[in-house]
Amino acid sequence: MSLVVASVTKKFARFPALRGASFVAPQGAFVSLLGPSGSGKTTLLRILGGLEVADTGSVRFADLNWLDMPARTRNAGFVFQQYALFRHMTVADNIAFGLKVRPRDMRPSRADIKKRVTDLLALVQLAGLEDRYPSQLSGGQRQRVALARALAIEPRMLLLDEPFGALDTKVRKELRADLRRIHDHAGVTTVFVTHDQEEAFAVADLVAVMRDGRIEQYGTPQDVRRDPKTAFVSDFLSA
Amino acid sequence: MNKIFSKPTEDPLWLKLTLGIIAVGFIAIMLLMPLVLVFKEALASGVRTFFSAMVEPDTLAAVKLSLLAAAIAVPLNTVFGIAAAWSIAKFDFRGKTFLVTLIDLPFSVSPVVAGLVYVLVFGMQGWLGPTLAGYDIRVLFALPGIVLATIFVTFPFVARELIPLMVDQGRDEEEAAATLGASGFQTFMRVTLPNIKWGLLYGILLCNARALGEFGAVSVLSGHIRGQTNTMPLHVELLYNNYDYTGAFAVAALLAMLALLTLALKSFLEWRYADELAASHRH
Numbered sequence: 001m002s003l004v005v006a007s008v009t010k011k012f013a014r015f016p017a018l019r020g021a022s023f024v025a026p027q028g029a030f031v032s033l034l035g036p037s038g039s040g041k042t043t044l045l046r047i048l049g050g051l052e053v054a055d056t057g058s059v060r061f062a063d064l065n066w067l068d069m070p071a072r073t074r075n076a077g078f079v080f081q082q083y084a085l086f087r088h089m090t091v092a093d094n095i096a097f098g099l100k101v102r103p104r105d106m107r108p109s110r111a112d113i114k115k116r117v118t119d120l121l122a123l124v125q126l127a128g129l130e131d132r133y134p135s136q137l138s139g140g141q142r143q144r145v146a147l148a149r150a151l152a153i154e155p156r157m158l159l160l161d162e163p164f165g166a167l168d169t170k171v172r173k174e175l176r177a178d179l180r181r182i183h184d185h186a187g188v189t190t191v192f193v194t195h196d197q198e199e200a201f202a203v204a205d206l207v208a209v210m211r212d213g214r215i216e217q218y219g220t221p222q223d224v225r226r227d228p229k230t231a232f233v234s235d236f237l238s239a
Numbered sequence: 240m241n242k243i244f245s246k247p248t249e250d251p252l253w254l255k256l257t258l259g260i261i262a263v264g265f266i267a268i269m270l271l272m273p274l275v276l277v278f279k280e281a282l283a284s285g286v287r288t289f290f291s292a293m294v295e296p297d298t299l300a301a302v303k304l305s306l307l308a309a310a311i312a313v314p315l316n317t318v319f320g321i322a323a324a325w326s327i328a329k330f331d332f333r334g335k336t337f338l339v340t341l342i343d344l345p346f347s348v349s350p351v352v353a354g355l356v357y358v359l360v361f362g363m364q365g366w367l368g369p370t371l372a373g374y375d376i377r378v379l380f381a382l383p384g385i386v387l388a389t390i391f392v393t394f395p396f397v398a399r400e401l402i403p404l405m406v407d408q409g410r411d412e413e414e415a416a417a418t419l420g421a422s423g424f425q426t427f428m429r430v431t432l433p434n435i436k437w438g439l440l441y442g443i444l445l446c447n448a449r450a451l452g453e454f455g456a457v458s459v460l461s462g463h464i465r466g467q468t469n470t471m472p473l474h475v476e477l478l479y480n481n482y483d484y485t486g487a488f489a490v491a492a493l494l495a496m497l498a499l500l501t502l503a504l505k506s507f508l509e510w511r512y513a514d515e516l517a518a519s520h521r522h
Contacts, residue, residue, distance in 0.1 A: 050417070051417070070417075071417040071418050072418070072420045072422065074418075080414070080415065082411060084411035084415040085415075086412055086416075086429075087412070088433045097416070097419055097421070097429070098420050101416075102420060149415075149419070150419075152419075153419055153420060159418075
């Protein structure tokens with residue numbers, strides 16, 4: 001049931017975004033992809049979510065040939081940096097979206113959906129905001145809604161692309177503590193992209209430091225910090 | 240007392256007045272006056288003459304033909320426009336810039352040229368004309384020709400309205416919908432369409448107004464058969480050339496009224512749904 005990413009490559013036009021990225025994470029792990037911009041971390045995350053197609057390489061997850069599945073059947077919750085909430089829907093409708101689009105025989109009843117929305121809003125600490133529109137929420141609140149929306153489909157994998165990048169430091173710290181709590185509660189394998197090393201080390205079980213489309217070092221936060229394997233990693237961490 | 244400091248955005252009074260007078264004067268002379276005059280001329284010989292000119296059989300036939308042509312052309316261009324805007328805004332492919340330029344072609348080409356091109360294709364000396372005639376299908380000087388001309392001229396309206404809107408909205412919401420398990424069709428119906436509905440409506444209204452008013456291209460293809468292939472704008476010309484000024488201005492007034500109705504409908508919807516409109520803008 002582990003996540004095995006093997007030699008994934010991806011080129012955009014002439015620019016190689018990934019040059020063979022590999023890592024293995026046990027089921028339920030919280031992995032951080034850490035690196036400067038242009039290192040390929042977001043591309044790798046989008047490939048895991050099915051939003052980009054890898055050129056070569058493979059990903060196995062839960063005994064599935066992950067890259068052969070279209071995004072909509074992967075059941076991987078994705079949280080975007082710019083929230084990507086459905087702006088014409090209320091908070092409740094946003095969170096319920098993934099349940100409402102299921103085929104009839106797999107769709108929960110109206111009452112069940114409502115209950116699930118209430119529970120999720122409580123989980124992300126936004127109880128009572130069901131009827132607001134995204135434009136009526138602060139940035140931190142929007143990202144909490146996006147997180148609840150991704151969790152509503154009971155995802156097999158949770159993917160977060162710089163989710164707190166647009167928020168101020170205080171809100172970031174609150175949200176990452178909440179994210180860790182929610183991850184431990186749901187036990188879902190989580191991949192989290194950030195360029196902020198403090199954030200990566202504070203929240204993740206495993207950190208992959210990326211550079212130029214490759215994973216430069218991979219290990220627990222303690223190991224990476226204590227023993228940087230390359231000059232790039234030690235430079236990046238001391239910056 | 241001399242004011243030493245003024246706001247950087249504050250202009251002197253004489254400039255504000257001059258610009259204001261130019262703007263209002265221009266609108267009054269170029270837009271408002273002709274509109275008022277059309278109605279004045281139409282009613283010059285009395286309301287009774289106006290209405291009897293309206294219910295004249297050839298006039299009624301022209302109204303019916305114009306509405307029919309618009310009723311075919313506008314839905315088709317709505318579908319084409321959404322498809323074009325969708326593919327341009329949400330996907331990357333080779334030749335995208337070329338497609339965008341192509342969509343603008345009807346704006347840049349004179350409608351008369353467009354009409355003549357269709358004559359070359361569908362005329363008896365044209366590429367497809369003889370073949371179609373063999374199956375007893377007439378395109379030129381008949382409804383199909385008029386509809387073709389209308390579609391060509393009004394093609395860009397819906398697409399042009401939607402492309403900048405959809406490009407600005409980006410692909411994030413569609414991507415989010417896909418990761419949440421929505422199919423392409425569900426994504427379009429539940430995410431894309433609600434986000435573009437105002438632009439779409441505006442595009443359809445403009446497309447409709449232009450479809451009813453098109454003169455040049457339709458003029459080349461219709462053959463001007465009174466009571467059969469004359470649309471409203473063509474009928475106005477015909478009446479005017481026959482010195483039937485009351486009739487000409489009556490039909491012209493009707494055309495102007497349809498245009499005003501379109502604008503009124505748009506303003507009403509904008510007023511009625513102002514909140515929703517504001518909420519649908521980006522954050």
